[in-house]
Amino acid sequence: MTSRMKCLALDYERFHRCFRMFLEVSSEHQATHKFIHENLPDILTCIGEGKTTFDVISVGTGTGEVDLEILSQLIKVLPDVKVGCDMVEPSEPMLEKCKELVLRTPNLENVNFTWNQMTASEFEKRWRHRQSEKKLDFIHMIQMLYYVTDTAATISFFRSLLNENGKLLIILIAGESSWGKLRCTYGNELYCTEITQCVTAADIKRYLTAEGISFETFVLPSTMDITECFIPGDEKGELLLDFLTEVLDFSHSAPPELKAGVMSFLRSPDCSSQVNGRIIFSNNLEVLVWLLAVQYVLGHYPVGGPVTEAELSDTGRYVSLRDALVVFIVSCTDSRFPVPDAAKQPQNKTEPPPCFTVVEPSWVFFHGAHYCSKCDGWCDQKMVDCVTISFFRSLLIENGKLLIILVAGESGWGKLWDTYGKELCCTEITHWVTAADIKRYLTAEGISFETFVLPSTMDITECFIPGDKKGELLLDFLTELQDFSHSAPPELKAGVMSFLRSPDCSSQVNGRIIFNNNLEALVLDP
Incomplete structure (x- = not known):
């Protein structure tokens, strides 16, 4: 000034x-x-x-x-x-x-x-x-x-x-x-x-x-x-x-x-x-x-572990199995969010429309076509196809919720995809999209939502050890390319490796290279 x-x-x-x-x-x-x-x-x-x-x-x-x-x-x-x-x-x-x-x-x-x-x-x-x-x-x-x-x-x-x-x-x-x-x-x-x-x-x-x-x-x-x-x-x-x-x-x-x-x-x-x-x-x-009770529900149950009605009710928030009798898990892989037993088999009622829909997993394998042929999944890079979200929102009852978990836009994943998305992630199967993209779409459409940031890290040190089997598997997962270490063009591989090691993606902790793996959970109203 x-x-x-x-x-x-x-x-x-x-x-x-x-x-x-x-x-x-x-x-x-x-x-x-x-x-x-x-x-x-x-x-x-x-x-x-x-x-x-x-x-x-x-x-x-x-x-x-x-x-x-x-x-x-x-x-x-x-x-x-x-x-x-x-x-x-x-x-x-x-x-x-x-x-x-x-x-x-x-x-x-x-x-x-x-x-x-x-x-x-x-x-x-x-x-x-x-x-x-x-x-x-x-x-x-x-x-x-x-x-x-x-x-x-x-x-x-x-x-x-x-x-x-x-x-x-x-x-x-x-x-x-x-x-x-x-x-x-x-x-x-x-x-x-x-x-x-x-x-x-x-x-x-x-x-x-x-x-x-x-x-x-x-x-x-x-x-x-x-x-x-x-x-x-x-x-x-x-x-x-x-x-x-x-x-x-x-x-x-x-x-x-x-x-x-x-x-x-x-x-x-x-x-x-x-x-x-x-x-x-x-x-x-x-x-x-600061809302730690909901963070507990979203992130701290063991994989596949049961969640009782009492445990969910203890959060004092919107998840209540007295109302949530039907839960859809929409995913191309196994969901890591456990399905409450009480939600699997509604008792003494005909099956109602769902009031709580969980969209998983975090890694953008969201494809509504596996559930409904009307849904076209994600469209071109950085363009969110509203049909999939719109369809599943339409299934909710008055007080229902739609939950989407994706990588955070400001995470290492988000920055990697911003920089190398066109070369790595845009195929017929997977597309380049983060929680930030979904939030922009929801805001533009005037759809109200809450977000929960789920801090997470990943140790990628072995990715930088030539020939290390663990590192090569991690690189395949990070880039979503089969055998990335040997199939990627040398210039692309060098750029990706340098970027993964940069402060934009990772930090050095006790000599290890720690990748920012943060997620965001978006909870949508009907």
Whole structure:
């Protein structure tokens, strides 16, 4: 950021005007509202079951509208619980507005507020100084990690405050949103100051995955109309430009070359689309939640081991065999997700439509034609054929779920396929597709889904020992080519071997080469 440009956050009045204008032209609050009312109650219920007290920290409270909406849902699902709520916000004007809102909000008799006018790092220092042993049930950081200097340290500290069953919820712009692309392209010039940082949900997911931290994600589709940004002198457009760039008076303070580049990028297909003559910016958000109970169901039962109704019900989430009487396993290989015995033989009922469909395995051998001739499977590389997903979704009852497990787009597999997909994976049998491709399709179609990241690694050291039988078998599996070591053209083999060893795919641990084998589970509604 040049010396002439100043951070928008330094001017509270201007920031507040920009933020209000942003809310007027975007659907962000509607998307957040939908998540709070449709998804959050289950999470809060799972945390609070059997409790008489419930302790919350709101980090980056702002003016409190979203915070009080969360509290309202908490009170709704846990009406008899006494709630302690720490509100952490450095801006005095914002905190005062929040206090005023609390006074006007009904049904908060069971909530005891503690007001902390300070930054997250100041709160951390005070907490450590007091040597408090208090543990929290729920901590949320909504659109605030842009304003901390060390996101990893901040997340680590607040996670350390959680009870055993506590949850940390983070909402940030999605890495694949227009915000994410703008920050990736112009982050150094616009956002990197002592006050604001260039960070997206994708950055946080990479950190969490590297640390082996399990989490669940929810994509919140949202858009913003930025048409007025391209009308010179339009006050509304100038306020929106300040908010987009986080630069005070961007239209007049930005260097001409930077301004021209940003304006061109904002209008490009990478950022926006034309709808009825308006310029619509992608403002998608992602919610990250620590949700270990579901991770247990998805990843920690022994292969082929039985899962009882009681075990599944203990998760407190959507998998319940009282409802899920029919389960389809759609796969060209043996599924590694065990079929509950109770689901195999429905009792005293004619067989109903399935309400829980499991699509396996992780390695993209998804082919609906084995079940229904109407399904054409996957089509060309990077193009998801919606027929297969659409068909199996159509089988679900009202509260049913479709589960898809694939390699994560940011895994070593995803990066290998991005780089060598055309040479390796596109055949009549297997195709180049990752969870990231499916998420893009689902988001474009407006299909709601949850995602679970399943951290996983693979030791590929023997792949680099010439003639090693174990290594050759692994290379065949990685490339999906028979006898890759001897059949691949020398130039392709050299490129693949170099890429597999690179930091994009693998890391060195105690002299071993460890490949990033992360998966993602996508859970779709009907």
